[in-house]
Amino acid sequence: MNIIAFAASNSKNSINHKLVAHAAGAVAGAHVELLDINDYEMPIYSEDREREGGIPQLAHDFYNKLGGADVLMISFAEHNGSYSAAYKNLFDWASRIDTKVYQGKRVILLATSPGPGGASNVLAGASASAPHFGGELLASLSVPSFYDNFDIEKGGLNNKDLEASLQQALDKLS
Numbered sequence: 177m178n179i180i181a182f183a184a185s186n187s188k189n190s191i192n193h194k195l196v197a198h199a200a201g202a203v204a205g206a207h208v209e210l211l212d213i214n215d216y217e218m219p220i221y222s223e224d225r226e227r228e229g230g231i232p233q234l235a236h237d238f239y240n241k242l243g244g245a246d247v248l249m250i251s252f253a254e255h256n257g258s259y260s261a262a263y264k265n266l267f268d269w270a271s272r273i274d275t276k277v278y279q280g281k282r283v284i285l286l287a288t289s290p291g292p293g294g295a296s297n298v299l300a301g302a303s304a305s306a307p308h309f310g311g312e313l314l315a316s317l318s319v320p321s322f323y324d325n326f327d328i329e330k331g332g333l334n335n336k337d338l339e340a341s342l343q344q345a346l347d348k349l350s
Contacts, residue, residue, distance in 0.1 A: 184263035185253035254295035276310025294320030315345030
């Protein structure tokens, strides 16, 4: 099983990157590639830019990476209740290649934040829209209060209930 995993955040110290790395690494026998969306930074999407210069190669590269996976695992940062601008821009460019950005792939969506909301607003939006964009949503999980529930030194959840919920989500890959 090939898993493409990434945080929908451009923070170099992304807690969502830590969460998705832990989750993807917990899938036994899988080949995991962790992407950094900073590697796909492009100008802000606009119809004018697309008309004048076409779709950037980086958007094609990202889209093709997703296409090579069996499973997509994304952990969403929440900025003012929604996607981070960096992810939204990347997604917007990729959607100009094909609206079905997720290309029929099985998808597990995660989200976390330092606060008790656990980025649940962005996760709800991403989960609701995944099928429209070609994702077969298997599971979603919000991890609230990241620094209370995740052991950064060990690289894993220290909350047994959340770890059990994550394992239930990952079990859907079988």
